[in-house]
Amino acid sequence: MSKFDRRGFIKLAGLGGGIVFASSLSRGFGLNALGSVVDYANAKVENDFYFVQLSDTHWGFAGPKVNPDAEGTLKKAVQAVNSLEEQPDFIVFTGDLTHTTDDVQVRKDRMSQFKEIVSGLKVPTVHFMAGEHDASLDRGDAYQEAFGKLNYTFDHKGVHFIVIDNVSDPGAIVGESQLNWLKADLKQQKTDARIVVLTHRPLFDLYPDWDWSTKDGSAVIDALMPHKNVTVFYGHIHQENHHLTGHIAHHSAKSLMFPLPAPGSVPKKSPVPWDASAPYKGLGLRSIEAEPKQAKYEIKELNVTGA
Amino acid sequence: MNHNKKRILLTGVLLVSAVVSGLLIYTRANAVPAERVIHITAKKFDFSPDSITLKKGEPVVFEISSADREHGFNLRAFGVRANISPGKVSRIRFTPDKTGKFTFSCDVFCGDGHEEMTGTVIVTE
Ligand SMILES: [Cu+2]
Numbered sequence: 001m002s003k004f005d006r007r008g009f010i011k012l013a014g015l016g017g018g019i020v021f022a023s024s025l026s027r028g029f030g031l032n033a034l035g036s037v038v039d040y041a042n043a044k045v046e047n048d049f050y051f052v053q054l055s056d057t058h059w060g061f062a063g064p065k066v067n068p069d070a071e072g073t074l075k076k077a078v079q080a081v082n083s084l085e086e087q088p089d090f091i092v093f094t095g096d097l098t099h100t101t102d103d104v105q106v107r108k109d110r111m112s113q114f115k116e117i118v119s120g121l122k123v124p125t126v127h128f129m130a131g132e133h134d135a136s137l138d139r140g141d142a143y144q145e146a147f148g149k150l151n152y153t154f155d156h157k158g159v160h161f162i163v164i165d166n167v168s169d170p171g172a173i174v175g176e177s178q179l180n181w182l183k184a185d186l187k188q189q190k191t192d193a194r195i196v197v198l199t200h201r202p203l204f205d206l207y208p209d210w211d212w213s214t215k216d217g218s219a220v221i222d223a224l225m226p227h228k229n230v231t232v233f234y235g236h237i238h239q240e241n242h243h244l245t246g247h248i249a250h251h252s253a254k255s256l257m258f259p260l261p262a263p264g265s266v267p268k269k270s271p272v273p274w275d276a277s278a279p280y281k282g283l284g285l286r287s288i289e290a291e292p293k294q295a296k297y298e299i300k301e302l303n304v305t306g307a
Numbered sequence: 308m309n310h311n312k313k314r315i316l317l318t319g320v321l322l323v324s325a326v327v328s329g330l331l332i333y334t335r336a337n338a339v340p341a342e343r344v345i346h347i348t349a350k351k352f353d354f355s356p357d358s359i360t361l362k363k364g365e366p367v368v369f370e371i372s373s374a375d376r377e378h379g380f381n382l383r384a385f386g387v388r389a390n391i392s393p394g395k396v397s398r399i400r401f402t403p404d405k406t407g408k409f410t411f412s413c414d415v416f417c418g419d420g421h422e423e424m425t426g427t428v429i430v431t432e
Binding site for chain 1: 377379381383390410412414415416417418419421422423425
């Protein structure tokens with residue numbers, strides 16, 4: 001993991017004649033001094049890294065037939081991440097951190113309990129996203145108070161991450177103003193920029209009858225289309241799904257509370273019951289190894305105990 | 308009364324009845340079948356009724372109201388949807404052009420149970 005790509009360095013250094021400088025950002029093989037290479041001409045950082053995606057933790061959910069360890073599953077996942085041999089650069093939570101409630105005070109309590117538990121993560125950088133359970137009943141008020149912005153961007157080692165909010169509008173809409181914000185942000189990015197979109201709902205019509213879509217998701221995809229290297233990681237559907245819209249790959253993550261059935265496989269969408277012979281089956285987290293140079297993302301699914 | 312007057316009257320009667328029956332034929336030929344009105348109530352977390360049977364080709368109006376809060380009504384198979392707000396009646400007008408069983412659902416997140424807020428439209432020949 002995150003091996004220093006020597007060949008990559010030489011190639012980059014020899015390219016373009018831009019200013020090349022070395023920093024000690026990377027954990028290399030005794031090559032720390034050259035661990036990170038920035039080619040100013042391309043404004044690109046040459047460095048592999050990995051991050052962890054956790055999703056749909058639904059803190060506050062109660063349903064012993066669905067998850068008798070509702071209080072313990074998230075804690076186990078935190079433990080699992082902490083015991084990864086090499087710690088990820090950062091962690092993302094792609095929404096539904098808490099389970100919905102009409103009671104504003106209970107909502108706030110759930111959010112602070114959730115924060116308390118994930119503060120046990122060793123990795124200092126954690127990026128949060130809202131799900132409809134967190135943000136749809138109050139248009140994201142409690143969420144923003146507890147976790148900050150609903151949509152934002154951040155950059156990491158040559159990858160531009162864009163967090164899109166498709167939940168604070170209860171109608172599952174990204175909305176005109178956020179779309180304009182997205183377009184303005186994308187304008188700053190070259191067409192070959194490494195872009196990762198993080199969001200809660202699928203941006204394409206995965207299964208609209210089950211609310212597995214974003215009403216104006218196609219406008220988001222249209223805006224992303226001119227960019228050649230875009231990958232989307234999301235949650236919401238409580239299972240793995242891999243889908244392509246043109247050249248854009250969409251990967252959904254498992255839940256850390258209950259799995260949901262495959263799209264359209266049953267007449268009514270409801271949680272898959274707990275299987276005592278295979279506890280935590282269908283739940284999990286994932287690590288994502290990013291190779292910005294190749295715009296490649298290698299996904300490794302992990303179970304609740306990190307195996 | 309002389310013969311002539313009788314003839315004029317008769318012609319008049321015939322003329323009027325011809326116009327009337329012509330009008331009747333005209334309206335009948337251009338008649339739009341009456342719209343069927345169906346009242347639906349949305350509340351946390353179901354629709355009532357949650358099963359609606361329609362006839363293919365028969366125009367229908369759904370008059371949907373909410374008993375509690377904001378909901379949505381979305382019948383994707385026919386491309387119709389509406390926001391449902393308390394104190395208002397939302398109307399959806401369409402003519403089913405295919406037979407089968409189709410799901411409608413609430414598409415405005417309304418709380419713990421929103422996911423199960425669905426119903427079925429059955430369209431027969
Ligand atoms: Cu509803």
